[in-house]
Amino acid sequence: MQTETYYAASARDTAPYPPLTGEISVDIAIIGGGLTGVNAALELTQRGYRVALLEAERIGWGATGRNGGQVTGSLSGDEALTKHLRKTRGSAAEDFVWGLRWRGHEIIRERVARYGIDCDLRHGHLHTAYKPAHMAELRATCDEAQRRGMGDDVALLDTGRVHELLETPLYHGGLLNRRNMHLHTLDLCRGEARAAAGQGAQVFEGSPVTEIIHGQRPVVVTAAGRVNADTVLLAGNAYHRLERSKMAGKLFPASLANLTTKPLPEAEARAINPQNLAVYDTRFILDYYRMTADNRLMFGGGANYSGKASPDIAAELRPSLERTFPRLRGVGIEFAWSGQAGIVPNRVPQLGRLSPNVFYAQGYSGHGIATSHIVAEIMAEAIAGTMERFDIFASVPHLRNPLGERAGQTMLALGMWYYRMREMVG
Ligand SMILES: Cc1cc2nc3c(=O)[nH]c(=O)nc-3n(C[C@H](O)[C@H](O)[C@H](O)COP(=O)(O)OP(=O)(O)OC[C@H]3O[C@@H](n4cnc5c(N)ncnc54)[C@H](O)[C@@H]3O)c2cc1C
Incomplete structure (x- = not known):
């Protein structure tokens, strides 16, 4: 029996991306090459930003390349999110959440068709x-x-x-x-990464980020390089160990x-x-x-x-x-x-900021294929300056252990x- 995943053994796109070496400057640095990081990179390059995506191992190596491949029509935590929103939006809360529920499916279908991603979608x-x-x-x-x-x-x-x-x-x-x-979740993710790279995103594998230096232009540090950026998105989900003082106990x-x-x-x-x-x-x-x-x-x-x-x-x-x-x-x-899934007690995805220009998005409680696509869209929107949907998620209180x-x-x-x-x- 093999210990590697079926997905890695059957992936169509296996061509590697280089590790980061030296110092580069971009608009947005994204940490974590799973569905969240890859789709945020794609959304942001489509909006014209210069993006660097840094993955510690290979694209899709985390939960993304290990999951059940089931794209189901629930935004994780939809019930808790609706309850939270009812306080401020009344009956419009249900419509907002219902609309979001199917957005991930739409994005996936659109990407598969537009970029010709062969991922056994059924x-x-x-x-x-x-x-x-x-x-x-x-x-x-x-x-x-x-x-x-x-x-x-x-x-x-x-x-x-x-x-x-x-x-x-x-x-x-x-x-x-x-x-x-x-669908074949690793083929989907690698297809989306290839699409982002095709539009100009710089994708790096084998590049674990060891530190984020906060500041007016934050710096993302790896063993062999540095990325200077206007904005950083941390999308390492249950696999990262960065920023423990603020992130420990959230997932x-x-x-x-x-x-x-x-x-x-x-x-x-x-x-x-x-x-x-x-x-x-x-x-x-x-x-x-x-x-x-x-x-x-x-x-x-x-x-x-x-x-x-x-x-x-x-x-x-x-x-x-x-x-x-x-x-x-x-x-x-x-x-x-x-694989490691990031469980959140109320199941609502955790979207937030570590400092004014360092964002994070994580925690889909085992329902992340569609949700990660919705979240990536919301994060790209927020980084581009439209905060409404981000603010809704960021205002949800979360239990911290x-x-x-x-x-x-x-x-x-x-x-x-x-x-x-x-x-x-x-
Ligand atoms: C076994 C299993 C089955 C599942 N089944 C389903 C399912 O059927 N349907 C569904 O919708 N969801 C499912 N999920 C959940 C889904 O896979 C996840 O919610 C989703 O893949 C999360 O994507 P992500 O990009 O946020 O995180 P991940 O895919 O975990 O990606 C995080 C990435 O960040 C990288 N990283 C971490 N630290 C650093 C660092 N310091 N520097 C650089 N990179 C770093 C990691 O190497 C990793 O590749 C399942 C999860 C598991 C584990």
Whole structure:
């Protein structure tokens, strides 16, 4: 079994970018080459700024190149954000959040088409009810989507219909959503990085930033170079250790696990998931899966909220995989890996500033593919001087763990354990 990710092993664009050497001067320096940093770079170069993007490892190396590839129609933290906004905007809060919800999908579809990014994009997602009582939540989501004009894009399915779409003994119905998508997330990110570079962004890999020197023109420092900029955006998510005095305790890193089987024979792949839907269930700590373009089952689930990766991911996930698809008992698992997601207690993305011209954006709580595209647009807008949407996010209060990172992880692990127990007995 391979420890590298399926995504890295199957990526189409593998050509490296150089490390930063020497001193350069740009308008905007961006730290972190995941979907947030890459899309902010693309947005800003499109607006005519000179941009340098610095990635410690390779573009897409973090959560971006390790995720489940499911592009679902929720902005992470939408409920908490709506509640917060109701205080100042009344009933307009729902419209604002609903509008944002689908913006990420639009941006992704537009980028894939405009830059010809080959990333196995497919439509179709099923949110499955793990228990009969969970159908109420799905029904409410479906009703709202219908009310807002989604028409045939969404449908509530009974148990029988779900079992026509998935060869599984699990679930008590589901919500089918044809607007949601799934894709090869690393190909998407590298395609977007190539597009940014094509428009003039300077992209550097193998360039970990060691320090940000604040000032009228902040400086971003690496081992072999420096970038002088008017503005800096920190987009290192759960992977960076910069600015600890202000950033420590804001994010709760959770290690999420993922795997792919060996390519399945065509007939077997069609039998278990004939419409190649991406799926996740209604539990708090859920299973998520889909087929890859070469007929592997990609299956993720569980989460280690201690922040530490599991020593044997395949062994940990296999029982859930086999419970979901009994015909795959004993199936060969070819890739297994984990990644760090940035969890925020209220799930609202954290957008803010460390000083007047040093911004940060992070924390999508495991729902970052669409959200990162929305956030990148908002950050580019803010850097260009339009603050309205940034200010809305920046005004949301966030819990900061006062106990130090290790104690915070223990608190989070206990909290998650509580939810898991409640679901098992509930
Ligand atoms: C296993 C897993 C499954 C997931 N599944 C889904 C899913 O199916 N759907 C979904 O919507 N979301 C999913 N997510 C969440 C999603 O992947 C993330 O929210 C999203 O990728 C975050 O993007 P990002 O650019 O903010 O952060 P990241 O992709 O983590 O990128 C941060 C980058 O910053 C770099 N960096 C850190 N420090 C420095 C430094 N000092 N100098 C330079 N660079 C630095 C890192 O190397 C890294 O590449 C999942 C996450 C995981 C881990």
